[in-house]
Amino acid sequence: MIRFENVTKVYPKSARAALDDVTLGIDRGEFVFVVGPSGSGKSTLLRLALREEAATSGDVLVAGHDLKSMSMRQVPRLRREMGAVFQDFRLLPGKTVYQNVAYALHVIGKPSHLIRQLVPETLEMVGLGGKGGRLPHQLSGGEQQRVAIARAVVNKPQILLCDEPTGNLDQAISFDIVRLLDRINRTGTTIVLATHDQDIVNDMRRRVVQLDEGQIVRDEAEATYHRRTS
Amino acid sequence: MIQPRFLLGEVATGLRRNVSMAISVVLVTMVSIFLLGLGLLAQRQADTMKGYWYDRIQVSIYLCNEYAEQPNCRGQAATEAQRSAIRTQLTAMPEVKEVFFETEQEAFERFKEQFRNSPIAGNVEAGFLPESFRVQLSDPSKYKIITDQFQTAPGVAQVQDQEKVLSRFFTIINWITVLTVALAVLMAACAALLMGTAIRQAAFIRRREIGIMRLVGASNWTIRMPFLTEMLLVSLLGVGLAIGLLWYAVHLIFNSGINQIAQLQAFIGAHDVWAIAPWMAAGVLLLTVLTSLVTLRRYLRV
Ligand SMILES: Nc1ncnc2c1ncn2[C@@H]1O[C@H](COP(=O)(O)OP(=O)(O)OP(=O)(O)O)[C@@H](O)[C@H]1O
Ligand SMILES: [Mg+2]
Numbered sequence: 203m204i205r206f207e208n209v210t211k212v213y214p215k216s217a218r219a220a221l222d223d224v225t226l227g228i229d230r231g232e233f234v235f236v237v238g239p240s241g242s243g244k245s246t247l248l249r250l251a252l253r254e255e256a257a258t259s260g261d262v263l264v265a266g267h268d269l270k271s272m273s274m275r276q277v278p279r280l281r282r283e284m285g286a287v288f289q290d291f292r293l294l295p296g297k298t299v300y301q302n303v304a305y306a307l308h309v310i311g312k313p314s315h316l317i318r319q320l321v322p323e324t325l326e327m328v329g330l331g332g333k334g335g336r337l338p339h340q341l342s343g344g345e346q347q348r349v350a351i352a353r354a355v356v357n358k359p360q361i362l363l364c365d366e367p368t369g370n371l372d373q374a375i376s377f378d379i380v381r382l383l384d385r386i387n388r389t390g391t392t393i394v395l396a397t398h399d400q401d402i403v404n405d406m407r408r409r410v411v412q413l414d415e416g417q418i419v420r421d422e423a424e425a426t427y428h429r430r431t432s
Numbered sequence: 433m434i435q436p437r438f439l440l441g442e443v444a445t446g447l448r449r450n451v452s453m454a455i456s457v458v459l460v461t462m463v464s465i466f467l468l469g470l471g472l473l474a475q476r477q478a479d480t481m482k483g484y485w486y487d488r489i490q491v492s493i494y495l496c497n498e499y500a501e502q503p504n505c506r507g508q509a510a511t512e513a514q515r516s517a518i519r520t521q522l523t524a525m526p527e528v529k530e531v532f533f534e535t536e537q538e539a540f541e542r543f544k545e546q547f548r549n550s551p552i553a554g555n556v557e558a559g560f561l562p563e564s565f566r567v568q569l570s571d572p573s574k575y576k577i578i579t580d581q582f583q584t585a586p587g588v589a590q591v592q593d594q595e596k597v598l599s600r601f602f603t604i605i606n607w608i609t610v611l612t613v614a615l616a617v618l619m620a621a622c623a624a625l626l627m628g629t630a631i632r633q634a635a636f637i638r639r640r641e642i643g644i645m646r647l648v649g650a651s652n653w654t655i656r657m658p659f660l661t662e663m664l665l666v667s668l669l670g671v672g673l674a675i676g677l678l679w680y681a682v683h684l685i686f687n688s689g690i691n692q693i694a695q696l697q698a699f700i701g702a703h704d705v706w707a708i709a710p711w712m713a714a715g716v717l718l719l720t721v722l723t724s725l726v727t728l729r730r731y732l733r734v
């Protein structure tokens with residue numbers, strides 16, 4: 203589903219590579235944690251997969267697209283097959299929960315009848331059934347992140363990328379969010395989750411890819427946040 | 433395709449968030465199109481008048497009478513032979529459309545009629561005003577042919593042409609046109625710059641939306657559409673207001689007063705405003721689309 207082959211990313215005016223010769227394969231339906239200290243390149247990895255940035259060298263393949271040879275006009279089509287969730291939710295403050303989720307479908311030209319069907323269905327799925335009419339500031343942080351997740355998956359993407367989705371949330375709420383993501387993963391969506399949060403990683407026991415200074419230092423299935431010292 | 437209802441909602445929100453910019457684009461567009469319209473209308477006025485006057489414009493060949501002091505006459509009235517020679521020559525010329533002969537008596541009557549409200553009418557007697565040939569040319573601008581041929585012909589006191597007087601008037605109208613159109617172009621440049629600024633500001637205000645649209649894979653066209661629609665609405669509103677103002681101006685100046693006094697159809701009217709309106713609207717449309725696309729291309733990179 204996602205393949206990085208000898209990918210290096212050097213940001214302009216930066217001496218050090220943010221990603222340094224990374225090779226990584228993620229299969230359809232996998233749930234992968236990307237961990238590592240601050241500045242190790244987790245966000246960069248996700249940004250390359252979303253084609254928000256282009257790799258300096260190496261190949262990035264996502265959902266059958268070769269991002270290197272992709273023209274700017276094809277990028278929107280790639281992004282329609284992916285969803286993304288961030289630490290800061292990125293909701294539109296003037297729009298209701300329902301409108302925020304519907305927005306993602308409107309702007310890719312989905313017909314109204316489909317929107318009227320998909321949005322309530324998705325809100326129900328993320329556990330915001332009765333809250334479609336609220337504005338974001340009338341919701342808790344956890345609920346806001348659920349709206350963001352609903353928006354990311356309402357178009358039924360194959361891949362969901364999460365960059366520290368629980369970074370602004372407390373422990374209990376973080377577990378709820380990760381369990382929601384786990385449910386989404388069980389419907390077949392590939393999930394890549396970059397995080398600092400030891401507890402959620404340890405709780406889930408899924409594949410862990412650990413980065414350090416732009417290089418993969420560990421790639422382990424059913425793993426914990428820290429390398430097992432045995 | 434993006435749903436029209438959704439697009440209009442986005443446009444309405446955009447305009448509401450940026451009202452002062454929208455108003456300034458409306459006003460600047462209005463003023464520039466109003467000026468352009470004035471220039472175009474002045475030109476149409478000149479054309480209308482040219483048509484009107486060219487139908488009536490005549491070259492007058494005044495014949496000698498006893499009072500004539502021109503060297504050609506030497507105080508002698510034109511003879512019957514000279515008169516018929518001139519007439520024959522005139523009717524033979526291909527440039528001449530029509531020839532009228534005005535007797536001394538007719539000239540006197542016409543003079544009295546023209547100056548009936550003026551005291552000088554009393555000072556003039558029949559016989560003082562010379563007889564004349566009134567020559568109508570197929571192309572009034574070629575009056576020099578007549579002047580050259582008859583200036584020194586025997587029995588001719590003077591050749592007078594009305595075109596000269598009119599041409600000065602047309603020069604003034606042309607200057608008015610040049611001036612207003614130049615101002616209009618300047619204002620149009622202002623309008624384009626202002627639209628660019630308005631779009632940049634709107635893009636800043638909508639940066640959150642733009643970020644999300646990109647993230648979820650909206651096409652470039654979808655991202656640009658609200659901006660383009662906003663600018664088109666606003667600038668076309670400006671054109672609409674300008675056309676209304678032009679119509680009102682023409683109505684005020686021409687329809688109420690002058691046409692009744694002059695009893696002529698030599699003036700432009702509302703139909704001239706309607707005639708130039710589509711062109712001005714199309715021009716603004718083009719200007720808006722080009723300005724918007726160039727600005728969006730520069731400031732809305734994916
Ligand atoms: N836009 C940018 N321009 C220049 N350098 C950047 C840019 N974004 C990230 N970097 C650099 O690239 C490196 C990796 O950054 P990245 O954001 O991928 O780290 P991260 O693992 O997500 O860190 P964190 O856990 O703090 O989010 C860092 O050294 C950072 O300074
Ligand atoms: Mg990061």
